[in-house]
Amino acid sequence: MRTVAVVGTGLIGTSAALALTGRGITVYLSDADPDAARTAASLGAGTTEEPTEPVDLAIIAVPPALVGKVLADCQRHGLARCYTDVASVKSGPRTEVTTLGCDTEHYIGGHPMAGREQSGPLAARADLFEGRPWVLTPTPDTDTETLNAALELVALCGAMPVVMDAAAHDRAVALVSHTPQLLSSLVAARLEHADETAVRLAGQGVRDVTRIAASDPRMWLDILSANAGVVADILEELAADLGTTVAALRAMETGDEAVRRAGSADIEAVIRRGNHGQARIPGKHGAPPTRYETVAVAIGDQPGELSRLFREAARAGVNIEDVAIDHSTGQRVGLVQLQVEPSAVRRLVEALGERGWDVRD
Template structure:
């Protein structure tokens, strides 16, 4: 591919355009909001000038409910040889595409499993899709050339392609993306009218749990509207588990020792199933989950400290697999948690102590 049109210059569309432009493609940008397209162009994502002829690929980066109509308009215009959309829901757009009589031989649905809490072109990054799964949901009559164009798009953006049925995709993202968004928002909503003293106690646990609750509500209403049934089904199962957990917690307050025991079993069952589910989440680079150990280091909040810490770990020959920072309330310091292979713990701990770091 040498040329593309990206229709919709929000986070995903602009990020794809940045990735394609960085690899030498000519990318034309369109958006219902001309200011958004101009902003994306100013970031180096492409040009707002219309193409002079048919392009190789049109990437439709609009909300799910608009995909069918935008595709139909683009095909009537003869805009591209192949078309894909990047909406986060696939079955609804598929049905719209069929109802509008679009040419499905030149169309393949897709969904890059990447995003951020911020939206719009200013939040875009050329490396947003690096190493991420990118789902493709071809129609029964999608041509080989069209599928190959979509696969090339995925490769140019640094992602990993996975082929799925559209309905199966929607059930999967309801479980791993859409339901967590609702649950995180429900947990964060408990904080809206909480007392100031309670909120001041918030630590990394509540921050991790509610991180995605900072996402754009209008955008998520569009996503959830397009996948409402699958999300509602998953939330009903969640609600049943939640009811059981509430009953178990109430039983823990009972005067009867036997009921307290039953309550403890019910609560422990929820926690154990949570352990089992979390253990199934793929680990680093999509590999099976790996157990790491943490070295916790006290660090000052000043420029260069993290770089010095990582450099000392590197000189010790230890690869840092993951890192997290827990900030101290009211102090100019924090705890850095370095996740490393268990066998590397003694080497790393000794090296860091030798360089004057305080370990906890």
């Protein structure tokens, strides 16, 4: 692959362009908003000049509802030899592509499972897709050249290809992406008019749950409208669980001991189900989930402290598997939670203690 056209220079399109230009690919950028394309070009994502001949691959990086129309237009003008898209919903675009009479031999649906709560070209990163799944949804019409071009794109972006049926993909992302976005927004919406004192008590738990609630509403409206039925099905199941949970909590308020015990059992059951579901989420590098231990260290909020802590862990021969920082409200101190292998906990605690770090139990 030598040349690529990216049509749509938002977060995903520009991130793919940055990854490709970093690999020496010539990338041609276009967008319905010329300013967005120029911004992406200024970041080093490619050029806004038009290609003089068909490129090897065109990436259609537009909302799901526009994929068919944009693909038809690109094919009509002979933009590329092969085409793919990066829309987060696959069944609807595929139906429209067929309805519009597009060339389906040289088109393959795609969806990189990566993103950020920010949007637009300025939020783009060349490493956005590294180690992330990139779903491809070929059909019996898809020719080998097009599949190979899409696989090369995935490899150049550092992602991992996953081949799926379009409908199965939409059900999967409704569960692991679209529904969590709505739930995060619903929890965050409780904070909109909450008392300031309550909001100031927010810790890492509510930060984790509401992080993606900062996402662009317009972008998510495009996504959800293309997968509304499947997401609604999952929300109905959640609503049933929520109703049971509310009833159990009300039961725990009563004076009847048997009723309270029944309510407690229902709450424990839903939390245990959550334990089991969370344990199924793949661990690092897609491996089976691993149970790490937490070593909590208090650090000052000043430059260099975090890097110094990591260097101390490296000197002790301990690999940091994951990290989270819980910031203290109104104080210039934070609690760094280092996730490490259980066998490394004692070694790390002793090494940090010897170097004067404030290791918390």
